[in-house]
Amino acid sequence: MEGLAGKRALITGGAAGIGRAIALKLAREGCDIALFDIDAGAAEKTAAEISALRRDAKAATGDVSDMASVRAALAQLTANGAPFDILVNNAGIARLGSLLTISDKDWRDTFAVNVDGVFNVTRAVVPGMVERRRGAVVNLASWLGRRGHPAFSAYAATKFAVVGMTQSLAPEVAPSGVRVNAVCPGLIGGTPMRDALDATSEAAGLPRAAERAKSIPIGRIGTPEDVAKVVAFLASDEAAYVTGAAYDVAGGLWMT
Numbered sequence: 001m002e003g004l005a006g007k008r009a010l011i012t013g014g015a016a017g018i019g020r021a022i023a024l025k026l027a028r029e030g031c032d033i034a035l036f037d038i039d040a041g042a043a044e045k046t047a048a049e050i051s052a053l054r055r056d057a058k059a060a061t062g063d064v065s066d067m068a069s070v071r072a073a074l075a076q077l078t079a080n081g082a083p084f085d086i087l088v089n090n091a092g093i094a095r096l097g098s099l100l101t102i103s104d105k106d107w108r109d110t111f112a113v114n115v116d117g118v119f120n121v122t123r124a125v126v127p128g129m130v131e132r133r134r135g136a137v138v139n140l141a142s143w144l145g146r147r148g149h150p151a152f153s154a155y156a157a158t159k160f161a162v163v164g165m166t167q168s169l170a171p172e173v174a175p176s177g178v179r180v181n182a183v184c185p186g187l188i189g190g191t192p193m194r195d196a197l198d199a200t201s202e203a204a205g206l207p208r209a210a211e212r213a214k215s216i217p218i219g220r221i222g223t224p225e226d227v228a229k230v231v232a233f234l235a236s237d238e239a240a241y242v243t244g245a246a247y248d249v250a251g252g253l254w255m256t
């Protein structure tokens with residue numbers, strides 16, 4: 001893909017699931033990769049997979065919801081002074097519960113990671129891109145950032161916020177040559193988050209994601225690689241005229 005080779009990409013939550021697929025896709029396209037994840041063991045494992053692709057791979061452990069942790073991780077990841085050309089705000093969590101009964105802790109934890117996390121890392125990385133007058137940011141929202149859904153009140157509210165942050169920041173930094181886009185994945189299988197959601201659904205007598213394939217026009221649930229390809233496109237120069245967009249990667253599950 002045009003304009004990715006030799007770039008440096010920071011991926012939050014890049015150790016597992018969709019973030020790992022994005023890291024591997026960008027590495028295959030010639031990017032050097034920095035992973036920032038709360039799970040040190042998984043991050044080291046993914047970093048080793050990237051090194052095997054002969055790209056530079058660094059991993060730092062920390063929590064995106066804590067600005068001190070963000071600053072410490074970034075200091076570690078930029079120790080050689082090389083700035084980031086690409087930021088993928090991917091780290092996210094899902095806590096289920098009705099708006100009327102979800103615990104205060106689950107509500108606040110979801111906002112802390114999914115909203116404050118994007119806010120913190122964006123504020124730490126994007127000013128450098130603006131200064132250098134180039135860069136691409138891709139935020140992981142969700143199809144639940146397009147519509148609400150029973151039991152997903154906190155999660156949907158945070159993903160609407162991610163789309164809102166994307167659409168607000170994009171025009172602010174566009175004159176400086178920095179692009180900001182979002183992807184809105186639908187039902188994506190094969191990630192720790194999806195496995196946990198499937199287990200919760202099953203316990204509540206609800207269908208697992210794969211059983212909902214019939215309701216998806218393309219006829220299957222998505223893979224982390226389906227999402228990674230669109231993220232790579234948005235990060236590349238092939239999307240040079242795309243900013244402020246929120247791309248649905250949902251097999252037609254929800255169309256905007």
Ligand SMILES: NC(=O)c1ccc[n+]([C@@H]2O[C@H](COP(=O)([O-])OP(=O)(O)OC[C@H]3O[C@@H](n4cnc5c(N)ncnc54)[C@H](O)[C@@H]3O)[C@@H](O)[C@H]2O)c1
Nearest residue numbers: 013016017018037038063064091092142185188191192193
């Ligand atoms: N799986 C889906 O069906 C789906 C659908 C739509 C959107 N998404 C979004 O895509 C992104 C990735 O989803 P996934 O299914 O791969 O999730 P996942 O839970 O499988 O992986 C998330 C990664 O983020 C890391 N992480 C979690 N909290 C963190 C924190 N506070 N600081 C740093 N790292 C942290 C985890 O350790 C993990 O490596 C999320 O933002 C999610 O909301 C997922």
